[in-house]
Amino acid sequence: MTEIQNDAQSLITPFDVELFKSGTHYHIYNKLGSHVAERDGEKGTFFAVWAPNAKEVSVIGNFNGWNRGSHTMQPRDDHSGIWETFIPGIGKGEYYKYFIRSMNGYEVEKGDPYAIHWETPPNTGSIVWDAEYDWKDAAWLGERKSKPAMEKAISVYEVHIGSWRRVHEEEGHFMTYRELAAELPEYCQFMNFTHVEFMPVMEHPFYGSWGYQLTGYFAPSSRFGTPEDFMFLVDALHQANIGVILDWVPSHFPTDQHGLGYFDGTHLYEHEDPRKGFHPDWKSSIFNYGRNEVKAFLISNAVYWLDKFHIDALRVDAVASMLYLDYSRNEGEWIPNQYGGRENLEAIDFLKEFNSAVHKYYPDVFTVAEESTAWPGVTQPVFNGGLGFDMKWMMGWMHDTLSYFQKDPVYRSYHQGQLAFSIHYAFSEKFTLPLSHDEVVYGKNSLINKMPGDYWQQFANLRMLYAYMFGHPGAKLIFMGGEFAQRHEWRHDFSLDWDENLNPSHQGIQKLVKDLNELYQSQPALYEKNFSGEGFEWIDNQDATNSVFSWVRKGNDEKDNLIFIANFTPTVRENYRIGVSKPGYYEEILNTDNLRYGGCDLILRENLESYPIPKHRRGHSLPLVLPALSVIVLRYAGEFDWL
Known part of the structure; x- marks a missing residue:
């Protein structure tokens, strides 16, 4: 078969196809998906989707009454698996999906994997969008290039957008991105944090997943506004000299029918064998990192957030689950690699390629691994045999420290080594010290309620915890609410308990965190050799x-x-x-x-x-x-x- 469509009228060139099939097209988001365009003087939208095992693909939407036979797509060629079409007369704001009939007779309506805007859940349609935004953060980006982030103080405020603060609480109304932009930058500035880390903002069907079960990898969740609205929030943070870190989830994805799973009637994005393709902990699908087009999808997605949204860092979720084939599996429930080992060689290569690509295109951006094992060289450069991350969460420090602090002081003398132990490995990697959301949910108690003793001792212990943390080598991360000692565990359906700040004890914790952040940034001894035993x-x-x-x-x-x-x-x-x-x-x-x-x-x-x-x-x-x-x-x- 020869190419059906004239390359001059297609957004996708043969070179694009070559890069995509080799897994090295790190800007494929500019070609696949829906793009407002003009052809032969007529305005419309170009659609392209990767579905190599489809027999028939069409675009359905409001514009054609969701008629599966109205706007069929054509294979671009006989080898890329890409289907494409140009539909005149439709543009920004149109709702659509792809109808796919597979070679095996399977029929399904799918959202666009590369859509940059989605309907607000529980609706599942994609939306044609052409994001236009006039950025005003040139000074921030210039400063970002002037000195490597790892040579500065890094103090991170971890935020869940849906529950940081609510307006009209009785109606359950989320703050929009623009409403957040009016308050969050000023608050972070007041508290002297250097960065905000957002739990995943990408579109996710189930709000209770906190964003860690993604379907719209290229789209900020429409629960809180449009892509431009999220750009406005990032821009506002940058203008307040606050960096933005995004949680990014290349480890797994949900099995919702409108999403990536069984996309074209085959296990396209995920492994077919559940021993490699299904995650027992999260009941989700695992990406096939050995498939080049999947690698291009994921790495281009990472680059997309840095490119279009000026993101300053990516924190990669659940890296340990990617590195080990037997992660959360019993004997017989996993497949060894070609050498008989439990290391996921394809995932290792993917992580190295991801970090190499990010640092190639954005050398002033940093990456962070949530990795809970003793895997060697997580923060070593790829050329030195490492995974190439800039930092790694120091999970051992978090668990040992919280365990020590929860002990009655009368017993602490027997556990002196537990607190001192972290220094033995503190410089084996470049670490972030996290007091994250995972430690204040599901019955684990809030930080203040973890502390032993009477009312005064609880607050004194929490003050100690924060000061000890800021005195310990490594970057710092505090989950929202912890900075003022919220009593309740974190509840994603409710706002933080800001009224507790009327209490002097809670105010005292907040003032201490503010002062510790200022101390951290003003005292070179706390950041100049933050990752060195010296x-x-x-x-x-x-x-x-x-x-x-x-x-x-x-x-x-x-x-x-x-x-x-x-x-x-x-x-x-x-x-x-x-x-x-x-x-x-x-x-x-x-x-x-x-x-x-x-x-x-x-x-x-x-x-x-x-x-x-x-x-x-x-x-x-x-x-x-x-x-x-x-x-x-x-x-x-x-x-x-x-x-």
């Missing part, structure tokens, strides 16, 4: 008797070094001595016991003088009063006046 040194992690830890965070210049001392018991420690290397004066720059944060105000009101009394392998020491359940941060203030 930036951290224990003073003492062996004082289990008192449950006290002390350590140094180091910058490029020794004068920027900071000392952290944490007292994990509700007992005030009088005349507690720690060793220091430099004689002179030390000033207290943060104390979680400050009255401003809801503490008892046992703070250092003037500079502290060191003494030539050796301690902790250092020639000098400082005598301190450690408030109960507190973290204090000291900085060198200068030499003695008489030196």
Whole structure:
């Protein structure tokens, strides 16, 4: 068969087909899907869909009464599997689907995998769209290029768009993207966060999946507005100097009939064998990473969000489930790779290619892996044998830290090593410390309710948790509501409990997080060597008797070094001595016991003088009063006046 359509009248060229079939067309979203266009002087819409096992494909919609025989598509050629047509007289705003009759007689109506706008669920149609937006974030993008993100402070506020704040709560009305743009950037600026991370904004049929069961990979959810509205939100955040991270889900997709599953009467996007193609945890389908056209779909989708929406980073969900063929499977429920191992070689190659493509086209963008195992080299460059991510969530730190903090302080002395252990592997990868949504749902309790003790001790413990987190190497992430100690677990059907901020204890937590973010960005010792062992040194992690830890965070210049001392018991420690290397004066720059944060105000009101009394392998020491359940941060203030 020769090519049926004249290439001069098609958006898709033979070179596009070649790249698509090789899996390396990272901008295929400009060719497949629906595109408002003009042909022979007549305005209309060009449609193209990949359905290689279809016998018949047509475009159905409001414009033809959903008549399956009205607007048939033609195979572009005899080898690409692409069907295409131009329909004059229809444009932006038309609802449509593809009717597909397979070679095996299967018939189905499918949404467009490359549609950039969808009907609002539970409706499932795609919408012809031509997004036009006048960006005003040139200054932000210029600054983004000026210095690598990994050399800056990265403090992330994780947000679920549907439940951050609601308007007309009794009607269950979501805030739109534009309504969010009027409040979220200002709030993040006020709180001194550097980035917002949105849980998946892509179109998803089931709201209760939180966006992790996607059907419209190229479309911001229409629950909250149009693509231009989401662009407006990103633009507003950028103009407030807030970066935007998107959760991205290439690990699986739902089996809804209008979606990607069994697309053309065959398992096109997913593996046919359920031992590779069905996810037992999420009852969803797993992408076939070995199929080139599927790789092109996914990687071009990642590039699309960076290209069209100016996204600053992608956080890849459930990477561990992609890397291991036996993930959540029992013996006999999975197929080993060609060497008999459990590593998913196709997924590994896909992740490497994804990171390589992102960094090639957008070298100032970073990628983050949610990876919960000890897989080596997640943040090593691809050329060095790694997966190529810039950062990885430090899940071990999160679990160990929360486990330690939930213990009654009387038992913490027996678990000193649990808190200290993370430093043993803290520099094996470049880590983000996450206190994410997963830790405050499904009966796990809110962060404040995880904390032991009475009312005061709960808040003191949470203040300690945040200060310890910001003193620990790595980027930081706090899920919304945690910054003001929301009591309720996160509930996706409701707004955060903003009225709790009228309570001084909750306000104190919020003020502390705000100040910790400011400290993080203003003190080079907290970010210059954030991912290097050269930036951290224990003073003492062996004082289990008192449950006290002390350590140094180091910058490029020794004068920027900071000392952290944490007292994990509700007992005030009088005349507690720690060793220091430099004689002179030390000033207290943060104390979680400050009255401003809801503490008892046992703070250092003037500079502290060191003494030539050796301690902790250092020639000098400082005598301190450690408030109960507190973290204090000291900085060198200068030499003695008489030196």
